[in-house]
Amino acid sequence: MTLTYVGSGFAVGLLVGLTGVGGGSLMTPLLTLLFGINPAVAVGTDLAFASATKVAGTFAHRYHGNVHWDIVRRLCLGALPAAVVTALGLKYFGALSQEIGQFIRYSIATSVLLTVVAILFRGRMQAWMNSHPSRQLHGRALTTATVVSGAILGTLVTISSIGAGAVGATLLVLLYPRLKPAEIAGTDIAYAVPLTAIAALGHWWLGSINWELLAMLLLGSVPGITLGSLAARAVPERALRGLLAITLTGVAAKLVL
Template sequence: MNIANEWLLAYLALGVFVGFFAGLLGVGGGAIMVPMLTTLFAAQGFPREHLVHVALGTSMAGIVITSISSLRAHHAHGAVRWDIVKGVAPGILAGTFAGTFVASRVPTAPLAVFFSCFTAYVAVQMILNVKPKPSRELPGVLGLAGVGAGIGGISAMVAIGGGSLSVPFMTWCNVKIQHAIGTSAAIGLPIAVAGALGYLINGWGAPELPEFTVGFIYLPALVLVSAMSSLTAPIGARLAHRLPVAVLKKVFAGVLIVLSAKMLHTLMAG
């Protein structure tokens, strides 16, 4: 099967967009990739049964590359709280890997609805801008591991790098927004590795998958999106350290609202 040039260009353009917002907002890019890949895959005639599964798996694999690029840029600005990363990493790995087994057994339509409702909820929380108590602090080692498991499990279900969960959690615990974004970029890496491995295993041997698909990972989209996102993620990361907090939160919420609406539109149109 030959892939038309317009689809290849679409994947390249998506990579530019994903990388920029991954660096800017500390997200792995999955919240952007999943609805867009679902739309592109549907237009290409991919089997509806595994439409969202392939979008989720491809997104998780792509986040591996995007997270590395975004992480390096934020680390260069001294914005990564490695103490937090070490605390949540064990729970992240376990929760994410387990979550892929659940997601792979849920039909396409419920997965799309869950993704849309989740992103809309997170966006509303950011818009309301509820202020944390001045005395609120990060939990201890066990608490961080538990939070990591929760973030990992949900992230696997919606194929995100965890930024839409970890950024609000850290700011709620009075972590500076720029540090929360930079730390979220680091947290996204173990999420992506465990998630990509899980979707690879769960999709292996699945029937009627399109050509160039390994497990639930579509290789042409993975390669092209990752190539471009690794170039634009550092640009977004630099901008994140120049914008005021209010602007960052509004951009974050606005992107999530648009994408949750896009996912619902794709579902209803199908």
């Protein structure tokens, strides 16, 4: 089983490196469906996994000047309190109970479907926003919308561990359509570091992190992400993203049914 977990970490890391899609949309359903792990434990373990892997990405993007720290602060202003409140809510209702476990399964399915929408339509959304400048927010309205988006993402990520990647990047595209792709990626990863860290701490407090499983996933994912990133240019991105979208749609259906 140890080799299976390491292999799963490698496979998810490879896909993350190839497509740029957040690992949560792949790892959490994998742990829940394939290995039968309690949904809350799958979410908590993946959050710890994400907080560890996103730190290196943040340093890389900061080095290249791709992080807009003013946007990161606005997102965190909404996301971090939302993560704390959501963790307290899970504690109150019983994160490891069967009823909450079923609710988390549905939340994971919803987040996976939002990721599919992000994969398929993010480019079109950005093009539409840039061609309709009158629809773009400015000033206080933009700041408020960013904070609210952060709160939504904070809640979503704490419940399902999914949303800080493709969904967060899509919201950034809608709010800040003039950002370059590298700036969207860098800003998205930078705010996700404290969010996933606080959400992971919340799940640690809830007792829903499997540390042995986390170590095995990290052992496989680091070389997987590295290899996937190196091979990304040689793989037809559109075909791969289409296949990934179909797969994730099937995963979401399986989680619900």
